[in-house]
Amino acid sequence: MVYNSGTGEYKGFILKEEVFDAEMPQKTESIMCLGNGYMGVRSSNEEYVKEDSRGTYVAGTFNFMEGDEATELPNVPDVTNMLFTVGEETVSPDGNMANYEKTLNFKNGLLRRYFEWTSKDGKRLHLEFLRVVSLKDFHLICSKVNVTALDDCEIGLKSGIEGNVMHCAHFEPCGMNAANDVLQITAVTKESGIPFSVMTCHRFEINGVKIEPDFGVTSEHDLQIMANLAFSLKAGNTLTITKISNVFTGRDKERDGCDMPALVADASAHMASVKGRTLEDILEESAAEWDRRVWSVRDVKVDCDKEEYQLAVRFALYHLTIMAPVHDNRMNIGAKGLSGPGYKGHTFWDTEIFMLPYFIFTCPEEARSLIEYRYNSIGAARENAKKKGFEGAMFPWESAWLTDGEITPDKYKTGLQEHHITADVAVGVYYYYIVTGDEEFMERCGYELLFDTAKFWSSRLEYNAEKDIYEILCVIGPDEYKEDIDNNAYTNYLAQYNLQLAIHYYEKLKADRPEVYERLNEALGLDSAYAIWCDRVDKIYLPRENEDGLVPQDDTYLTLIDISRDGYVFSEHPHEVHEEVWKLGGLNKVMISKQADVMQLMYMFEDLFSAEVKKKNFYFYERRCIHDSSLSLSTYSALAADLGEKDTAITLFGRAAMIDMGPVMWSSHAGIHAASLGGIWQCVVLGFGGVRRYGENLRIEPNLPDNWNEVSTNIVWKGQTLALTVKQDGFTVKNLTGTKEVSILHKGELIPVGEALEIKY
Ligand code: BGC
Secondary structure (H helix, E strand, O other), X not given: OEOOXXXXXXXXXXXXXXXXXXXXXXXXXXXXXEEOOOEEEOOOOOOOOOOOOOOEEEOOOOEOOOOOOOOEOOOOOEOOOOEEEEOOEEXXXXXXXXXXXXXXXXXXXXXXXXXXXXXXXXXXXXXXXXXXXXXXXXXXXXXXXXXXXXXXXXXEEEEEEEOOOOOOOOEEEEEEEEEOOEEEEEEEEOOOOOEEEEEEEEEEEEOOEEEOOOOOOEOOXXXXXXXXXXXXXXXXXXXXXXXXXXXXXXXXXXXXXXXXXXXXXXXXXXXXXXXXXXXXXXXXXXXXXXXXXHHHHHOOEEEEOOHXXXXXXXXXXXXXXXXXXXXXXXXXXXXXOOOOOHHHHOEOOHHHHHHHHHXXXXXXXHHHHHHXXXXXXXHHHHHHHHHOOOOOOOOOOOEOOOOOOOOOOOOOOHHHHOOHHHHXXXXXXXXXXXXXXXXXXXXXXXXXXXXXXXXXXXXXXXXEOOOOEEEOOOEOOOOOOOOOEOOOHHHHHHHHHHHHHHHHHHHHHHHHOHHHXXXXXXXXXXXXXXXXXXXXXXXXXXXXXXXXXXOOOOOOHHHOEOOOOOOOOOOOOHHHHHHHHHHOOOHHXXXXXXXXXXXXXXXXXXXXXXXXXXXXXXXXXXXXXXXOOOOHHHHHHHHXXXXXXXXXXXXXXXXXXXXXXXXXXXXXXXXXXXXXXXXXXXXXXXXXXXXXXXXXXXXXXXXXXXXXXXXXXXXXXOOEEEEEEEEOOEEEEEEOOOXXXXXXXXXXXXXXXXXXXXXXX
């Protein structure tokens, strides 16, 4: 990958692949994925190549396939395909090819691919492929291909809609249609019954002059419809193909539950209105939306010694935009966004703990939609609690449909034991509330979430009469290498925090908002719940540092076999480490962690332990953590920044930044790592920029790495957009909104920002 190929206004915005890897096309399919939050379209090459895993995923359209382990997002019939032939030979970059490049421009979402190709009998072509998925018109995909012949040649093209893609057995075909230049496939998901319509329309020009070739429509199976065309090109001629496609489903917010005829009518009307458009015009409109929603308001500018760091944070902003269905609060972000089949499109704690801070601080309305998804699924969370013998709302470790409850595949114990997710949801609500002050949201959804999650925890606690404490037994903490463990520190502290929040807001509402209190008390039985919370909250067992200054991750971690991680430390293949571990009896027997656990706690709750204890634990646990989860490095990096361990922070950040964008080809096969992208933003803005919600205040305490000159970005605090610029010798904050006074906490002092504030060290 090349990280510094953009110039002018695109400097720091372009990711480029210069060497085509026919064995691993999935890498760029994922990391150069296009999308808009409604759908994600993997950036597969137009022509099929070996190991191709093309995919189009529409948020929230889950379907359960007989025999599968859980509901998943179906892969929609593909419209990106275009197969060129010269004589009998297929044009493909794994043939006789030169000057290949594939680039994604984060600024406007344009995917471009170029290569020069020579057939076995010496016919030369130059091919340029352009593609965009509109950020403005969620249903619209546009491709444009310029094929320039350097020799006279006969070119064949097969292009259309292909439903024979991986994971396509979700669909029952309903019909296909070829009306003039428009092709259409309709299908319905077999179990969830969601109607889909996929349409595509081709336009052709030679040297800019429109031509109308014979379409030769064929179909080899029920989910395929193809145009088969032939063109005679003279040397020097350029054939241009514009392929405009749309995707509509019965799950779309505006047409929820509609039947197929209504869907087809909408899709057809849309196609009629867009089929005459050009790629340039669609791109311009979409780029303006990129600018409005992202680059003009929440870009993070990094001036430092390595260009890949600037690119990495924009890579994160780009993907966080295309993966998040923030237009529809019935949906949430999947662990791989909409960029691949990994984790089946399911939502985890990744949203609340890794991505939500970014949305809260940059676009609170988008954050609210993601939290409302949790609120909208509270009924299923209550059922889930009841089914497992608990009270209140128990949020599922993995979730998809609002009504699903727990949908973690049975083969994983996480669905049964990874309970911290319920407190993570509460933490997300509180974080949102403090940063925004959105009382309306709290009264409509937020307080109920805080109270019902607290009810879950008070029923989940187990009383140890001998010690007069409450414990939480048999869980999985963030470190998923350890199953069936007791008193995971992260879980216990967060459960207590959840109860403290509920107690605090119960008292506040009762005193200040009696009508709200009455309503919620009646619905949730708050008075009796409150008595239980108060009785138990201070008796929850909270692991503290031992005589060596170490905070035990759980009751047994520090008693396990301590193996040296040296030798495996930077292994790109965690399974090599695992082999060693199996010999010792398995992951539960060895002091080795998958990801940040105690460190996650220390990062999120900075006052629980002294700086000395945190530093000691940091190095202890980091040496025993193989960062086998992409959620790990960013937490360690941001915490290291907090601790003033700048070299460690930047080393870990460098690795976090390369999880998807880096040279390891297999790392992103099944999609990008959504949480790690939220983590990259956290490292730069919260870690190095030192921005933090601290209690109920906004604190700014930068920790800029030595080779970084400047970081600048905007953050939103209580409805005021603040422009922050951090340098080595100080920082400035400007209140761009200026309708409300904001103060920041710096070095323990609350300082009013006024119009602008400059702090020099
Ligand atoms: C991690 C979890 C994470 C999940 C989805 C797992 O490998 O251990 O913490 O939620 O992936 O990203």
